[in-house]
Amino acid sequence: MHELSVAQALLESVDRCQRENGGKVRKVGLTIGRLGGVDPEALHYAWPAALVTSSNPALAECVLDVKLLPLSFICRECGAKVKAEKLTLECPTCHRETLVRDGGRELIINYIEVE
Ligand SMILES: [Zn+2]
Secondary structure, eight states, rough: OOOHHHHHHHHHHHHHHHHOOOOOEEEEEEEEOTTTTOOOOHHHHHHHHHHHHHOEEETOOEEEEEOOOEEEEEETOOOOOOSSSSSOOOTTOSSOEEEEEEEOOOEEEEEEEEO
16 A cells, blocks of 8 residues: 555654654644645554554554645636645636646645644
8 A cells, every 4th residue: 555655654754853952753634735645544554553663662653634625726827726625727816727836745744743
């Protein structure tokens, strides 16, 4: 499962951060782009599976808080930056079908909540 390797990579970053800063990790806030091929639900399932492979007990009760980014576009005609929930071409500013995608494959750790 693809999401398991994503979860494991994520866990490695959290692990590194925990070892540097100490404390018990409660929650990890994550923001992902809609085009990165990571399914938030599958990631939630994969997370506990990744956790059991961790040798760091300070991570054992850590939960994920996943947020999906809206899709971002830039208009090639007028330069407008547009956010939308689905793929679209029409620019809401100049009404031409000139939108191009801007990003969408992000995978960002927003915060790590430590106790
Ligand atoms: Zn436009």
